[in-house]
Amino acid sequence: MKHALSAVVGVVVAVVLAGFPAAQCAWADDESDEVEIKIRAPLDDCIPSPPTIVVLGLMIDAGGDVVQVGEDATGPLDCTQLAPNEVVKVELASDTTVSLKAAKIELRGSDEDDEAGDGGDENVVKVQAPFEGLTTVGASTGIILLGGRLTIDVTHAVLEGEDDESDGDEQPIDLTTLMNGTFVEVTLDLMLTSDIPGAFVATTLEVKNFTNHVDVEVLGPDGEVVDDRDAAGNPVNDVRVELTETVKVHGARRGRGGRSKRVLHFHTRSNGSVVLSGLPTGHGKVRATRVVGGSTMTGEGRVVVGPNGTRHRRVVLHHAG
Structure with missing residues (x-):
């Protein structure tokens, strides 16, 4: 069994509250949705103290007022309000820290832009994060995300590159050419199993800003x-x-x-x-x-x-x- 793992280096994300100088990049898009590190998945567990949620087997620090309870309001985590396997949307502060920290947690229906209509399935499972490398086991190929914490089998996934205009135009991609740090979005099927130990299985992989x-x-x-x-x-x-x-x-x-x-x-x-x-x-x-x-x-x-x-x-x- 061959298991080759490229160097795993996450993207360091630093946020500085400031205006963006127009002279430097007057036409630049608002890239918020394209560079967020986020997970949409069923809740595995909720731990009251210290405030922690578990999704896709990942322990995520949920301390502070990170749970969205209204269009603009946030509050602390309350495990009594969460049902087992409830789908949550988690935006992470970074993927390079010792532990994963939630910047925001959205519950079902808490966001008017909820993806309930995404593909007609409100339970769709997705992960968006920087690409960190490839791993192979036999004939199976996986990608590494979230500081090496998450492996996704993409052997049979539909691979596409997203046009920056978001007009639906997509292009085929070659995973071996992906640069570390490139943001990808994968859709998972939790019912499928992989030959890669501990890996989830993706049905689609989309490279953001591919053009x-x-x-x-x-x-x-x-x-x-x-x-x-x-x-x-x-x-x-x-x-x-x-x-x-x-x-x-x-x-x-x-x-x-x-x-x-x-x-x-x-x-x-x-x-x-x-x-x-x-x-x-x-x-x-x-x-x-x-x-x-x-x-x-x-x-x-x-x-x-x-x-x-x-x-x-x-x-x-x-x-x-």
């Missing part, structure tokens, strides 16, 4: 395009490309106006130049690091990510120090 690209051209100190290969001509992925991007989202409480910035981190490896896909609209900094023969070279540059198109960024490497 938003940044073409990163990596040049060496000599000004030549980097294209590292071994003696047999095979690519050598010794270049790490990282993108730190600031996107525009809702304020702390949806529907009350105001804007926030959310900082996201993406990374991948290549043998030189690379196209980064699945990026929300916003602005940020791309950084490339190349290590060859014990020598480290780095370079960086600013970039603006637009909707449904490709932006180009040339990064020239310089020897560190």
Whole structure:
């Protein structure tokens, strides 16, 4: 049995309450729904003290006024108001902390935008989170989410890339090209079983913002395009490309106006130049690091990510120090 797991690195999400400078990204979309880390699933358990809920086997800290009890009001967790297997919608503060912390918990009917009409099934089970890597067991392929806590078998799932215009246009995708940090939404069938131990089974996987690209051209100190290969001509992925991007989202409480910035981190490896896909609209900094023969070279540059198109960024490497 083969079990290969790529590096699991979650997305660090930082929220800074502030206006978004129009000059930097005047056309940027509100990316709130696209970059939320959220779970919609039946409640496994509710623990009064300390306030904790369990969904999909995940222990989630529910302390504070995180339960939505009205359109704008929130309150503390009350387990007596929750029924076994009741479907809840949980927005997580992050996927990289030691424990998962709920930023908001919505109960059935608490939100006018409740997904009760989603596919005609109010009990649909979904997870949206940053992609963290692939795992394989035999002929089965899974994706890693939520800081390595959740494995989803996508072997037979319908794989699609969502158009940023949200007009229903979708494109086929190749999971092996996904960059760590790319937000994906998976729909689960809890009645199916997987050959991957502990994995849930997905029926669909959708890559968010799939048509938003940044073409990163990596040049060496000599000004030549980097294209590292071994003696047999095979690519050598010794270049790490990282993108730190600031996107525009809702304020702390949806529907009350105001804007926030959310900082996201993406990374991948290549043998030189690379196209980064699945990026929300916003602005940020791309950084490339190349290590060859014990020598480290780095370079960086600013970039603006637009909707449904490709932006180009040339990064020239310089020897560190």
